[in-house]
Amino acid sequence: MQFNAIILQVSKDFIHAFNQRDFDNLSHFLTLHFYIQSDNIQKIYPNKVDNKIVGIEEAIEYWKELVVLNPTFKFDESFQVISNKGKNIQYSGLLTNGKPYQAKFIINEYAKFECLILEYPESI
Numbered sequence: 001m002q003f004n005a006i007i008l009q010v011s012k013d014f015i016h017a018f019n020q021r022d023f024d025n026l027s028h029f030l031t032l033h034f035y036i037q038s039d040n041i042q043k044i045y046p047n048k049v050d051n052k053i054v055g056i057e058e059a060i061e062y063w064k065e066l067v068v069l070n071p072t073f074k075f076d077e078s079f080q081v082i083s084n085k086g087k088n089i090q091y092s093g094l095l096t097n098g099k100p101y102q103a104k105f106i107i108n109e110y111a112k113f114e115c116l117i118l119e120y121p122e123s124i
Contacts, residue, residue, distance in 0.1 A: 003084075004082075004084065006107075006111055007082060007084060007089055007107060008082060010029065010107060010111050010113075011080065011082060011089075011091060012077065012080075013029070014026065014029050014113070015075045015077055015080075015093075016077060017029070018063065018074075018075060019074045019075060019077065021067060023060050023063065023064060026060060026063070027056050027057075027060055029112060029113050030056045030059065030112060030113050031108060031112045031113065031114050032056065033054070033055075033114065034054075034055065034056055034059060034112075034113055034114060034115065034116075035052060035053060035054040035055075035059075035114075035115050035116075036052070036053050036059050036062070036115070036116045036117075036118070037050075037051050037052045037053075037115075037116075037117045037118070038051055038116075038117070038118040038119075038120075039051060039118070039119065039120055040066060040118070040120070041053060041062065043066075043069070044062060044065045044066055044069065045062070072096070072097065073095065074095065074096040075093060075094075075095060075096065075101075076093060076094040076095060076096050076098075079093055079094045080092065080093040081093070087106050087107055087108065087114075088104070088106055089103075089104065089105050089106070089107060090102070090103075090104055091103040091104070091105065099120065099121075100120075100121055101118060101119065101120050101121075102118070102119045102120075102121075103116060103117065103118050103119075104116075104117040105117065
């Protein structure tokens with residue numbers, strides 16, 4: 001399988017697992033030193049002024065709390081635009097409420113996410 005096809009499949013599988021709230025499966029997509037940056041982090045953890053979470057367990061706990069706060073928060077699985085420069089991936093998509101988001105991530109040689117940086121031009 002070519003690298004671009006792997007990126008597309010891993011991205012789709014990750015989004016599907018998130019939308020299904022399959023947090024056990026989500027953890028298998030992440031490296032041990034995974035980190036996430038998102039404008040939404042401070043909504044859940046007001047003291048995280050850098051909007052960054054480090055670690056698999058911490059990221060999973062954040063996502064669980066995010067969907068409790070906003071149960072309809074899901075990604076549109078039918079719309080995405082992906083481009084890459086090596087392991088650095090740019091991803092554009094829509095939430096199911098139609099609002100856009102941008103994601104930047106790095107996938108390692110084992111097809112696992114090293115980091116995920118999410119930006120929402122409009123409030124979710």
